[in-house]
Amino acid sequence: MFEYKAPLRDYKFVMQEFLDCDNHYQHLGYHDASIEMVDAILSEAAKFTEQVVAPINQIGDQQGCTWSNGDVTTPDGFKDAYSQYIEGGWPTLSQSEEFGGQGLPHSLNTTISEMLSAANHSFAMYPGLSHGCMATLERYGSEQQKAMFMPSLVDGSWTGTMCLTESHCGTDLGLLRTKADLNDDGSYSLNGSKIFISAGEHDLSGNIVHLVIARISDSPAGTKGISLFIVPKFNVNDDGTIADKNGVSCGSIEHKMGINANATCVINFDNAKGYLIGEKNRGLNCMFTFMNGARLGVANEGVSASEAAFQGSLAYAKDRLQMRSMTGVKNPDGPADPIIVHPDVRRMLLTQKSITEGGRALVAKLAHLVDVTHAGKTESEITAANNRLALLTPIAKAFLTETAVENASHGIQVLGGHGFIQEWGMEQLLRDTKICCLYEGTTGIQALDLIGRKVIGNEGKLLNEFTDEILEFCHANQNNSLAEHSAMLIEFVELWTVVTRDIAMKSAKNMDEIGAASVDYLMLSGYITLAYIWLQMAKTAQDAMANSTQEQEFYQAKLNTADFYFDRILPRAHGHLACLRNGAKSLMAIDAEHFSF
The missing domain is CATH 1.20.140.10 (Butyryl-CoA Dehydrogenase, subunit A, domain 3)
Known part of the structure; x- marks a missing residue:
């Protein structure tokens, strides 16, 4: 088993040199996030991930989680590691000071999340979903709901989940069957089952706060009738203390291909007490x-x-x-x-x-x-x-x-x-x-979102703003040592624009053209986007070499890696362009009943 080492020098390059995080943080009012503070936090996070989290990665995979009568036990070392995670204050880092957080930038927490996941993917997922749970509560929750749930989620003593998927519906959430009925006290009783709930049950935290989509009895069918509810494993008093057990149980855990140390659960709601968050029938928003x-x-x-x-x-x-x-x-x-x-x-x-x-x-x-x-x-x-x-x-x-x-x-x-x-x-x-x-x-869903909603659905406005920025940067670097890469990227951006227009025209006659193009279009977009990032990083490395006699080898390696990307990775985009030009015809030519095995 290799020893994970946090790539601190590359974090410094990306955050401080490439993105100038110091000016970024000061402009936004994150005055505590000085260069010295950021370096100290990342150094301590590196020690924690290298010395505490990484060593339990392999044993977590070998032991996996165990389920017994609705309870889930995590592998050896996970409970202690999570206790140290809380003691170190890591859950509070980028959370609002109003609820006990440190009020530091989201981007700083993103870097620490990378360390955690690289060291131990399964472990990182236990606190990982809590961030989304807190962001949703902070934006849409009532003041009472925030007071009840946020402080314990922020300090990590409670964790959060997202409960969407049901056995008969995945992405098509309009098919959900979980029901919610209004109680006399204004709360709701939820009945139904959700599957594939990451960290849905475990022994690391004192409570688990589920965000659950369900349909109120008098709501319309489809996605227009979906509402969102806060449903805790243990009921919570108005002052945020734990009360009795709620009607929430773990029916089983999945036996999976990987991430065995993270419990992926079937969660059953049997007259479980929940609280509507946001507006009725606006749960997906x-x-x-x-x-x-x-x-x-x-x-x-x-x-x-x-x-x-x-x-x-x-x-x-x-x-x-x-x-x-x-x-x-x-x-x-x-x-x-x-x-x-x-x-x-x-x-x-x-x-x-x-x-x-x-x-x-x-x-x-x-x-x-x-x-x-x-x-x-x-x-x-x-x-x-x-x-x-x-x-x-x-x-x-x-x-x-x-x-x-x-x-x-x-x-x-x-x-x-x-x-x-x-x-x-x-x-x-x-x-x-x-x-x-x-x-x-x-990947297919992301691809449809990109081409269908964000590009064609937006009439190309978002894409054009981005490609204009890329072209401006490339044109500014046409007369220096980055000229060859800039010219190559300009060519690909122009091809990207042309093929986007072609797909839009084809889809006006046949909507299958969007689905047929989607994944190739996304991968093409990815290779071009990363080329832009590499061109910008190459410029950053060049400027650093010109202004400093130190770490020349580090910056030269950046330039060499940029060369490799443009020589050997970006040309893959040509294959995706060829597939896009060929359209949907061969994909849709065979009738479904004529597929055989």
């Missing part, structure tokens, strides 16, 4: 606050998985001796050369490195936009941030998780036979990572 935050969280999980795969692969490739380099002996004191000298191993390592570091910068940039939505000074900057998040969230979520699975697979390939056995941790990483492509809407 409220829930999207949770889901959009969760989608960025899953994009971050993709980066975490790629980072873990890269760390394990790199350590092995430097140590494993196998054959001699084709250009001559590189390790004369050994019987063979380390496999990192071989071009194909470098191809896999650089694929991992370029996607990881580019993805980290993209997620950090989006997290900075979330900061603006929380603390922006003007309506115009808040609107601009929300618009950019609307466009880039589905790209980041789907692209960074699909490439994370590829990078985890590369991790197995670099290790060869050792990658396929349990001791080295790579096969666990691949199993744990695949779920990220499914969470919070599959």
Whole structure:
């Protein structure tokens, strides 16, 4: 099993050099988030994830969670690690001071979440969903509801979940059957079952607060009749203390491909007491606050998985001796050369490195936009941030998780036979990572959201604002050493614009063209978006090298990685363009009854 090490130097590059977080935080009023404070927090988070969370990752996978008579027990070490997580104040970091939080920026917490997930995906999921639960409560909850639930969620003594899926309906939430009936005291009684509820039952916290979508008895069918409810595992008194057991139970836990140390539960509601949050029949509007935050969280999980795969692969490739380099002996004191000298191993390592570091910068940039939505000074900057998040969230979520699975697979390939056995941790990483492509809407759902709602549904406005920004940056760098990359990116942006227009025209005659194009369109968008990020990071590295004599090797490695991305990763976009041009015809040509096996 490889030892996880938090990439603190790269965090510093992304946050302080690439994104200038100091000016960003000061502008938004986060005056406590000084460079010194940020460095200290990240250093302590690194110690916690490396020394406490990472060591229980493998045993968590081996033991898994156990279910008995409705109770779930987490693997050895998880309860103690979670206690230390609370004692360290980590749940409170970016939460409102009104409810006991530290009031620090969301983007700082995003970096710590990456560490947690890279060190131990299953553990990170227990507190992870609480953030969305709190964001939804803070935005839509009544003052009484906030007083009852927020302080204990903020300090981590309680955790939160999101309960949407039912056995007969996943993404099509309008089909839900969970019912809610009004009680005399203004609360509701909920009856129904939800499945695939991450961290729905466990022994880490004193209470679990479920956000549940259900249909009030007199509400219309479909998505227009969905409401959102707060349903705690234990009932809560008005002063926020725990009362008696609510009608909430865990019917079973799933036996899964991966993330075995996180309990994925069937949750049953039997006359469970719940509280309407937000307006009646407007539950999905409220829930999207949770889901959009969760989608960025899953994009971050993709980066975490790629980072873990890269760390394990790199350590092995430097140590494993196998054959001699084709250009001559590189390790004369050994019987063979380390496999990192071989071009194909470098191809896999650089694929991992370029996607990881580019993805980290993209997620950090989006997290900075979330900061603006929380603390922006003007309506115009808040609107601009929300618009950019609307466009880039589905790209980041789907692209960074699909490439994370590829990078985890590369991790197995670099290790060869050792990658396929349990001791080295790579096969666990691949199993744990695949779920990220499914969470919070599959890749296909994200792709439909992107092309159907955010691009064509918006008549290209959001996309045009983004491509104009990319082209402006490229044109500003046409006369320096980044000119070749800038010209290449300009070409792809122009192709992106043309193919978008073509799909819109085709879909006007046949709506299947949108579905047929969707995933290729999203992947194309992802490769181009990450190219823009890499071009910006290359400029940052160049400027740093010109202004400093220190760490030249670090910055040169950034430039070399940017070169690799433009040489070997961005050209993949041509394949997606070809598929997009070919349209829906071959996809839809065979009648369903003529499929056979």
